[in-house]
Amino acid sequence: MPATDEVWRLQGASEEDATLFQKIANKGHYRKAGGTRQGIYVCSPNGQLLSSVNSLDPEVVLKTIENGLKKWKNLSVKEKKLPEDFSPFTSHRWEDSYPKNGLILKGTKADLLSDPPNPSNRGDRWNMDHVWFSEQELYLWVPESRKIGTIHKCPKIIKDRLLRFHFVDNVRGQTLPFAPEEIKTANLNVELVAINDTKLELKIFGDSEAIAKGEWKLGENIWTPKHELDHSISTNILGNAIYDIEKKNFIKFELVVIGNWKGKTENNGRKFGPESGVLGIQYSLAEKIPSDKIAPTFIDLYNADWVKHP
Amino acid sequence: MLGCKVERGPFYLGKGTYKMWHDFIKPTRKEIAWAQIPWLTTFYDGLVESDRTQKPLLLWVMNGHPLGCT
Numbered sequence: 001m002p003a004t005d006e007v008w009r010l011q012g013a014s015e016e017d018a019t020l021f022q023k024i025a026n027k028g029h030y031r032k033a034g035g036t037r038q039g040i041y042v043c044s045p046n047g048q049l050l051s052s053v054n055s056l057d058p059e060v061v062l063k064t065i066e067n068g069l070k071k072w073k074n075l076s077v078k079e080k081k082l083p084e085d086f087s088p089f090t091s092h093r094w095e096d097s098y099p100k101n102g103l104i105l106k107g108t109k110a111d112l113l114s115d116p117p118n119p120s121n122r123g124d125r126w127n128m129d130h131v132w133f134s135e136q137e138l139y140l141w142v143p144e145s146r147k148i149g150t151i152h153k154c155p156k157i158i159k160d161r162l163l164r165f166h167f168v169d170n171v172r173g174q175t176l177p178f179a180p181e182e183i184k185t186a187n188l189n190v191e192l193v194a195i196n197d198t199k200l201e202l203k204i205f206g207d208s209e210a211i212a213k214g215e216w217k218l219g220e221n222i223w224t225p226k227h228e229l230d231h232s233i234s235t236n237i238l239g240n241a242i243y244d245i246e247k248k249n250f251i252k253f254e255l256v257v258i259g260n261w262k263g264k265t266e267n268n269g270r271k272f273g274p275e276s277g278v279l280g281i282q283y284s285l286a287e288k289i290p291s292d293k294i295a296p297t298f299i300d301l302y303n304a305d306w307v308k309h310p
Numbered sequence: 311m312l313g314c315k316v317e318r319g320p321f322y323l324g325k326g327t328y329k330m331w332h333d334f335i336k337p338t339r340k341e342i343a344w345a346q347i348p349w350l351t352t353f354y355d356g357l358v359e360s361d362r363t364q365k366p367l368l369l370w371v372m373n374g375h376p377l378g379c380t
Contacts, residue, residue, distance in 0.1 A: 001363060003356025004349045007371040017354045021371075041369040045361040065368060072366040082361040090354060110335045115320040117334040126337055128379040174374060236323045256332045258323045278321045280335040290351045294378035 008222065009093070011037040016087045020047045028052035042068025044075055045082045092310040094295035099306065103133040103141065103250060106292050107283035109171045112258065125172045125269065130296050131283065133161065134306050138250070142200065142243050143192045154188040154206075157303060162188070163208045165298040167235050169261040171279050172269025176225060177298045178210045179217035185209035188237065198246045204239035204255060218301060231263030239283075250285060257281040351377060 010021040025037040027049040039054030040061055050068035055061055072080075098104075107130075111123040133141075143152035163186055164178045188206035195201070212229040239255035259279045264270035286292035299307060318324075323331060350356045353369060360367040370376050 001356055001360040001365045002347050002349050002368045002370070003353060003359070004351060004370045004372075004376040005353040005356075006375040007373055010353055010371060017352075017357065020357070021353055021369075036373055038372045039370075041367075041371070043367050043369060045357045045367060050366060068366060068368075080361075080364055082357060086357075088354070088358075093352070095351075108335055108337055110337075112321060112331070112334070115322075116330060119334070119338075122334075122338070122341075126341060128377070130378050170379075238323050238328055254332070256323060256328055256335070258321050258331060260321075280331050282332050282335040291345070291349065291377045294351065294375045297374055297378065 007036065007038045015090055017090065020083070020086075023047045024049045025052075029054055040064060042072070044072065044079050046075075046079045047083070048075060048079050092308070094299045094307075095293055097132075097295070097299070097307045098293050099132055099134040101135040101138075101249075103131075103138040103253065104286040104292065105129075105131040105253065105255070105283040106286040107131070107166075107255075107281055109279060109281045111171050112278040112280045123171070127171050129166055129170075129281070129283070130286065130292070130294050131162070131166050132296055132299070132302070132304075133158070134304065137161075137304075139248075141190055141202075141241070141250075143190055143202070145192065146195060146200075148192055148194065150192045152190045152192070154190060156186070159183070159186040159188045159208075160303050163210055163235075165296065165302060167208060167210070167233060167257055167259060167281065169231070169233055169259070169265075169270070169279060170268055170297070173267050174297075175231075175265045175268035176212070176216075176223055176229070177218065177301055178212055180303075181217065182212045183208070183210050185234070190241075193240075198244055199251070200243040200245065202241045202243060204237065204241060206237040207235060208237070209234040221300065223298070223301065225266055227266060229265070231261070231265055233259045233261045235259040253283070253285045255281075255283040345377070349377060351375075 010018050024043050024047055029039055029052045030037050041052040042050040050071040051064045053064040109127045113121050140155050140158050143150050163183050168175050186208050191203040193201045193203050211232040216225055236258050241250055242252040244251050262276040356367045
């Protein structure tokens, strides 16, 4: 039974699913509590660890799975069941804040190593992203005027959402969000291109610059770095969307972002150079399936009062 | 009358290059193959389904949800 999860809550919380995970992880490849417990585990619902590893090598992962399967066959019936008093209670997950009538984008990020791009030289890593806007925030994207050619400037809350938390260099690994004052340029415009029946055709365009230099400005939290900051990104933004006036929702939403990044953060995989480069980001509408409802990476710092915190 | 040549730098994003960049940034079928596995999205759901189906649980946990990356 394949399942995925974010390890931070599991390795620290005291709820039953988390403590069961900790029991498993204490016997796994990272036995020492306190550090990260990320990796792949084969286990029973009773909390028996069968095998585990943290590896990017598919052969190593396959062997781990096969070892786990062999051990599963030797478990007793009881060991293959959930603990009798297992509680389903989970007090908080970020996914609880999923804005079901909002604008949900899913996207990917990749290094752009040449122009034109070479499909056989894609870089060895890429990343995914999810963006959440509430229903009220969704409407802030839509021009009020119905005059073709109208250019609507997106408000700060929309620009900050994207520029602070999503237009960041995490192609190769986890990075940091930007503070409000680190956003130096923020242009995000929506032009009404055409009206077809109840549908507004929109063009999205803009550019931005974010510079983080010196001390971390977002307080004490799980992201607080140990180092002074010295990284930046400037972007060009282009996209298109179709808004259905009757449904009060987007039926199409596409964005492409080209970003010139400089510098690095502790875990974003730029340690071995170069010092600058170009990345690309693309977004489209997420589907209403569980895997598209994963919370955005920086949800705990989001500029949104509708996000429920623990 | 001669047309003006529009100078633009590398990695230009405009109407003529939009699709090229969009298509390149999207992961290839091979890169996204792992997402075809019907992953449940929480450890809790995995435990319950493992119990119900009497199959071992394959759990993948990361700093940042693996289906959302980091």
